[in-house]
Amino acid sequence: MIKANLSKKTIIGVALAAVLALGGFSVQSLRAAERVDTAATVTITANIDSNDTSVFASRYKDSWNADSIVEMDPVTVDLYKIASLEETGTLSPDSRFSNIPVGELLKSPNADTIIEKIVTPAKEIAEGLSPDKTIAFENGSLSATATIPGGAGLYLYIPKAKDNRYSYNFISYVILAPNSDYTDTTGTSDKWNYNVGFSLKGTEEQRTGSLLIKKKLESYNISLGDVSFVYRVKGQLDDQIIDNVYTIDFTGPDQESRLITGLPATAKVTVTEEYAGVSYKPVEGSQTVYTDVEIVADDGDEEPVIPPATVDFKNTYDDGLISSGIAAENQFIDDGNGEVHFDGRKPFESENVR
Template sequence: MKISKRVRRGYALVLALLLALPCLTLMQTQAADAVEVDRKCNLTVSVEGNYDEAFEADLSEMQIPVALYRVASVDVSGRYTGVGSWASMKFDSISGETKADNWTTLAQEAYELIGDGQPDAEEKIEKTQGALASAKFTDLDTGMYLVVPETSFNTDYSYEYTFTPYLTALPGNAFAQTGAGDDSWNYEPVIGLKAERAQQEGTLIINKTLDTYNETLGAVTCVFRVEGHDDAGNAVYSNVISATLEGAGNTETVRLNGIPAGIRVTVTEIYAGSNYQVVGPDTVETVIVSKEALENVDGASEASVSFTNAYNGGNRGGYGVTNQFNLDENGLWDWTTDLQE
């Protein structure tokens, strides 16, 4: 069967269009003027971002070390080529169509290739007068950089902040990298952080002392209620704990572990023991201090409260038992008691 000239011309036109598509795509993602590859760049890393007030308040007061690794060079057309330890990486797929997940995958691959390599630049994000906390890097070569903020704690060590390593281009180009926005090369871009945080834990120590004691009545059991609230006033911790002791002048110490650090707890002695009364306040407040604060802050100590009881002259028999109910991993209630069988 013969193919007419008109049909052959049609095939040729379709083929030409198909071959042109990659070039059109390249032009669409690199539509800006040529990159000045020898021009020096500045980069500002700021805490500004889509965070809630608690995040932003913490980040604004922290010092966060940030390291930059130059992982690729860039040519005048905005194409990237891996360098050094990252020479094996393929950056030719980067365009305005690159999805966030692909950027994350590339950044993780680059992070795993750091090895013993030294950063090309290091600065600390910190607060300056009248401005949000930021770090400014100057005199940087053009190319693709891996941004690696160091895991850090807020000022009272109640939260640990971790940051996702990510890639940023120098110069930046919103259109080339996202498919939208300004189509000019920016040699002094400002970028933010990708942060997550985990609340730390601490210990509460309750000291109980008997000022006077009736040996005939035997051991005394006291019961304490512990309520904890965050800075916003939300109840975030609740527990009941007991202490049993005997002998005048003796002190029993109870430790509660795993309490969210940084919260203010109110400890109330709700039962002083049969025939005993509290001497002094029956309610005391304190703030839970994290293990990390104990290790890093001079003078920091575990949260501690003290209560004193005295015999009130009565002779009623009685003894306290503490029952605890906790949900297990199957959503069923688990019951424990300190009652001796």
Template sequence: MKKLKIKKGYIAGLLTLFLAAAGLHVASAYATNVIDPAEPCTLTLSVPKGEEYTEELNGMELHAKIYQVATVDAAGEYSETSEFKSLSLKDAVNGDVTWEEMTAKAAELASDKTPDTECTITDGTGEKELNSGIYLVVVETASTGFYEYNFNPGLIALPDNQAFHSAGAENKWIYEVTANLKPERSPRYGSLLIQKNLDNYNETMKEVTFVFSIEAVDENGNTVYSNVVSTTHSSAGTKAAIADHIPAGAKVTVTEVYSGAGYRLVSEPQQTAEISADEIVTVEFDNTYDHGLNPGYGVTNHFDYDEDEGWQWTQLPDNSVKEE
């Protein structure tokens, strides 16, 4: 095994880089008093308090995989474990690679390995007893009906020493360490399918277009989606238009704002639904020919959402779902 002794001159940079890479509290690997490798360490993983997501995450069960990437002896010398012998921690200490890159490499190596242990986080906290060393902590992605939470992998050194966190602090190894999780939250999305049923059709009037407005609000009544879609018919039967990328949990109101000249609505003119993540919810409208003689045909402004470029506009005959 390769051994690495982290000298005092490296400590400030090491600590800062660990924090930047992991978003978690980490230990240094040097103190004037020796480490007791036989004394177990306790790692507590905790959801930060006072954040927008704190209450929601506290109500969830989170799962962390923990991999030991290095051991440490009483003299403060680290040795990569056999599963992570290619990690070469000294490259980060020497500045040849960043700690962000080192963390990413450790996570890549761990992707096909069995964790040494796991930690379940409930009510905002989880605790695990571990030996001294450096550990990779990987918290699994977690989802609610509205949001997805992703956690960056982090390297954490045990034990800790407060002397390297603040000036004047006691130079003493701490074997009970708390690390705050730092999640990234992103909204989840769903789709809306508007199904238009036309029970009869006047072929002499050519195509007929039906137009629908879509308004969606969140739990606070704020508009989160607004669009207009349409279907164009050249025969009796059913056509459907789909609207994508609507935030999950949004309350949607769909109104048929134009029923096509010569046709009348026989169902309710307004339908409501709630969007579910990664699902398609459906509303239906029924129309019939009322023997009017004015044709009604139009084009539709179509919008597609792209994560890199945002909403993209094109003009189509309608928003009908293509038939297979």
């Protein structure tokens, strides 16, 4: 186990400035004279800047309006204690993170080095662990706090957020609790501050969803052979255009489906049966067009919590002949129940019949 001794003022100043660089602090040189109270309660607060105009911050704020179309899951930040901070200022790695080189903090590392050598390997370990504490934003608040009795230490924080359209990516980082805000230039207090915090800055990524087209062919003319039904899916979400055609093929009466994946979540599409074969018609009362079908995010999950948007079409043989010269032995239809019936027409009819 590698320990990092941060007890000397100058070492504390350099190391903590690097540790807190992405935590919302702009400290040039940190110092702390007094010993750490390891029994004290520390608080770690995550903040969303009220002036932040990013997609994440804007949609989070909007999601709490009564008429909002934004449906955001709870915004959370998982905390993992990488190391304990002892009275003397020494960092002792937690047994779960014993391979994390916290001693790197003594080398005045920049943010990229901290991410590479501490944050990234710590995140890999954290994937198999339950968080020590979770910060949860509630009721539209722009800040949320975790209270940790006797919690002095170095923490990895991993923010998580998504809504019905976007998932959000955040920079995970580390924060020391307590820290000191003493600077040579301002001459403020050199006491340990047991209430620390950082700001969330998220970038958005479009989520995707699926559309399930279900088709039931109730009766089928064997003599006409295989039949294809063609569907057009058309819509738009901002500057994303959706316009394509898809086929569902039948070799007999049956129920088939076509799952279309990778559509932008929250887009509303129109699904139209463009072609149903010249000898098939919609079942009475069934739809041939669906409008404003909203795509629900599933991110490609094979077993999504929310089922995909679904449309149903039903067709049947319409007693028409595709061409002349149909022999009597071919004038049978399969009803889908294993029974084949004579269709009642005379052989060699010369015109398509409707």
